[in-house]
Amino acid sequence: xxxxxxxxxxxxxxxxxxxxxxxxxxxxxxxxxxxxxxxxxxxxxxxxxxxxxxxxxxxxxxxxxxxxxxxxxxxxxxxxxxxxxxxxxxxxxxxxxxxxxxxxxxxxxxxxxxxxxxxxxxxxxxxxxxxxxxxxxxxxxxxxxxxxxxxxxxxxxxxxxxxxxxxxxxxxxxxxxxxxxxxxxxxxxxxxxxxxxxxxxxxxxxxxxxxxxxxxxxxxxxxxxxxxxxxxxxxxxxxxxxxxxxxxxxxxxxxxxxxxxxxxxxxxxxxxxxxxxxxxxxxxxxxxxxxxxxxxxxxxxxxxxxxxxxxxxxxxxxxxxxxxxxxxxxxxxxxxxxxxxxxxxxxxxxxxxxxxxxxxxxxxxxxxxxxxxxxxxxxxxxxxxxxxxxxxxxxxxxxxxxxxxxxxxxxxxxxxxxxxxxxxxxxxxxxxxxxxxxxxxxxxxxxxxxxxxxxxxxxxxxxxxxxxxxxxxxxxxxxxxxxxxxxxxxxxxxxxxxxxxxxxxxxxxxxxxxxxxxxxxxxxxxxxxxxxxxxxxxxxxxxxxxxxxxxxxxxxxxxxxxxxxxxxxxxxxxxxxxxxxxxxxxxxxxxxx
Numbered sequence: 001x002x003x004x005x006x007x008x009x010x011x012x013x014x015x016x017x018x019x020x021x022x023x024x025x026x027x028x029x030x031x032x033x034x035x036x037x038x039x040x041x042x043x044x045x046x047x048x049x050x051x052x053x054x055x056x057x058x059x060x061x062x063x064x065x066x067x068x069x070x071x072x073x074x075x076x077x078x079x080x081x082x083x084x085x086x087x088x089x090x091x092x093x094x095x096x097x098x099x100x101x102x103x104x105x106x107x108x109x110x111x112x113x114x115x116x117x118x119x120x121x122x123x124x125x126x127x128x129x130x131x132x133x134x135x136x137x138x139x140x141x142x143x144x145x146x147x148x149x150x151x152x153x154x155x156x157x158x159x160x161x162x163x164x165x166x167x168x169x170x171x172x173x174x175x176x177x178x179x180x181x182x183x184x185x186x187x188x189x190x191x192x193x194x195x196x197x198x199x200x201x202x203x204x205x206x207x208x209x210x211x212x213x214x215x216x217x218x219x220x221x222x223x224x225x226x227x228x229x230x231x232x233x234x235x236x237x238x239x240x241x242x243x244x245x246x247x248x249x250x251x252x253x254x255x256x257x258x259x260x261x262x263x264x265x266x267x268x269x270x271x272x273x274x275x276x277x278x279x280x281x282x283x284x285x286x287x288x289x290x291x292x293x294x295x296x297x298x299x300x301x302x303x304x305x306x307x308x309x310x311x312x313x314x315x316x317x318x319x320x321x322x323x324x325x326x327x328x329x330x331x332x333x334x335x336x337x338x339x340x341x342x343x344x345x346x347x348x349x350x351x352x353x354x355x356x357x358x359x360x361x362x363x364x365x366x367x368x369x370x371x372x373x374x375x376x377x378x379x380x381x382x383x384x385x386x387x388x389x390x391x392x393x394x395x396x397x398x399x400x401x402x403x404x405x406x407x408x409x410x411x412x413x414x415x416x417x418x419x420x421x422x423x424x425x426x427x428x429x430x431x432x433x434x435x436x437x438x439x440x441x442x443x444x445x446x447x448x449x450x451x452x453x454x455x456x457x458x459x460x461x462x463x464x465x466x467x468x469x470x471x472x473x474x475x476x477x478x479x480x481x482x483x484x485x486x487x488x489x490x491x492x493x494x495x496x497x498x499x500x501x502x503x504x505x506x507x508x509x510x511x512x513x514x515x516x517x518x519x520x521x522x523x524x525x526x527x528x529x530x531x532x533x534x535x536x537x538x539x540x541x542x543x544x545x546x547x548x549x550x551x552x553x554x555x556x557x558x559x560x561x562x563x564x565x566x567x568x569x570x571x572x573x574x575x576x577x578x579x580x581x582x583x584x585x586x587x588x589x590x591x592x593x
Contacts, residue, residue: 517560
């Protein structure tokens with residue numbers, strides 16, 4: 001998501017001085033939608049095999065009835081099934097002209113975190129700047145607009161204008177025509193697409209951001225005061241002509257003006273539908289881009305009843321980002337959205353967040369080994385403020401390139417490698433150091449995405465829980481027991497010989513919230529069972545172990561489960577056929593209700 005520089009601009013009747021910030025999102029964000037009911041009122045205001053050990057239990061299994069997240073790939077096409085369920089609002093008019101208006105359709109949806117909205121615009125003559133240079137160019141283009149008022153008198157209101165390519169101009173206002181050029185909408189995402197019949201725009205805003213703007217909690221069922229508008233220019237006919245301006249309601253003014261109370265109307269969000277009765281809200285697989293040589297992976301996951309596909313690479317975030325930005329990657333995102341699947345990115349990212357080529361100039365940013373020597377082999381010095389700043393900044397940049405559809409981010413430390421042993425860091429365990437960094441990163445991510453959550457990976461040298469550092473809001477546990485056995489149910493792996501035992505999960509759940517914790521498993525990980533050597537071996541599989549493990553996680557209060565399924569690719573399918581394990585995995589997770 002890039003941002004143009006701010007600029008002041010004076011122009012005609014509809015707007016005065018404004019600041020533009022424009023955004024591009026390569027992917028949107030997962031399912032069961034609530035659609036918006038539009039109660040457009042008048043113009044007045046409103047508002048391995050030891051003895052079986054007992055399994056720690058969180059009590060009775062409780063099913064989440066929170067609204068689900070919508071699986072929308074934000075590309076301006078509106079092809080996802082969720083948009084078909086949205087209530088459509090047409091009836092846009094030329095309030096100050098007798099000209100017959102071209103069709104304009106507005107749609108909106110609500111999920112557990114965001115308001116999603118879209119405009120489908122009929123336009124035989126889309127006006128765009130030949131060279132887009134920022135704010136001035138946007139103001140001379142065709143566009144759609146949505147305004148949110150904190151009060152009926154417009155003592156405080158907020159304006160979002162989006163052109164046919166999804167570029168955004170946002171600003172705040174006070175009556176009458178007093179504009180705040182410095183405001184921009186936190187967490188706003190937008191995309192647009194021009195077609196032969198006109199253009200479509202889709203966008204989303206965190207409910208948390210709306211709550212802050214409007215000075216009260218905004219959730220499904222809330223009543224808002226909203227204005228919906230469209231600027232419709234013709235070639236060479238820009239400006240303040242009466243037939244340049246369209247509105248969902250007719251403002252009570254003699255000349256074009258959207259910045260008046262009568263341009264707004266009541267808008268009510270409905271009660272959202274619950275996510276469903278499944279215990280496990282996340283039922284996922286983790287793949288590498290090369291696994292998508294089996295191009296039907298999204299369909300395979302959807303058939304199995306999974307909710308999420310995450311992409312992974314052990315050393316290179318660029319490998320994943322380049323794939324997602326490629327035509328094949330964009331098609332993958334569209335297919336996942338069409339099938340109602342979330343997309344996430346689970347990455348060992350530290351080598352890219354603190355590039356190793358900085359070591360020669362700033363060795364103090366990098367970890368100190370046990371011999372007291374600064375080395376660039378892994379991770380960083382977490383008591384170095386400049387190092388933390390660079391990592392946090394680069395994490396935001398990476399988040400812009402790889403925006404998950406769930407607002408859950410996974411920027412792990414280097415794979416199983418040690419952290420810093422300098423005098424400032426040595427008092428902190430590897431788990432504490434990882435959490436210190438994660439606390440810093442999540443704060444920056446929430447400036448970009450107010451609903452952002454960041455994983456703390458409990459794995460290998462960070463399996464033990466942090467002892468001295470507490471998680472910041474938004475940091476969640478991801479528990480990855482890579483050294484456990486898979487020929488014996490997890491709950492039976494006890495005693496001193498057991499590796500990565502469930503007791504480690506219990507200990508971490510004493511530090512991290514249980515409701516957001518995720519188990520990252522290896523049930524389907526062909527690469528692990530092949531000892532990370534090609535050619536791949538056939539996946540060993542015992543459905544009974546999986547079923548027992550799923551029940552164990554459910555009893556412990558875990559609601560998010562995923563598994564590596566790396567190397568189940570085109571080559572694997574050709575050699576071994578379709579693995580029944582994927583279908584049985586999905587069935588086992590859905591059976592726990």
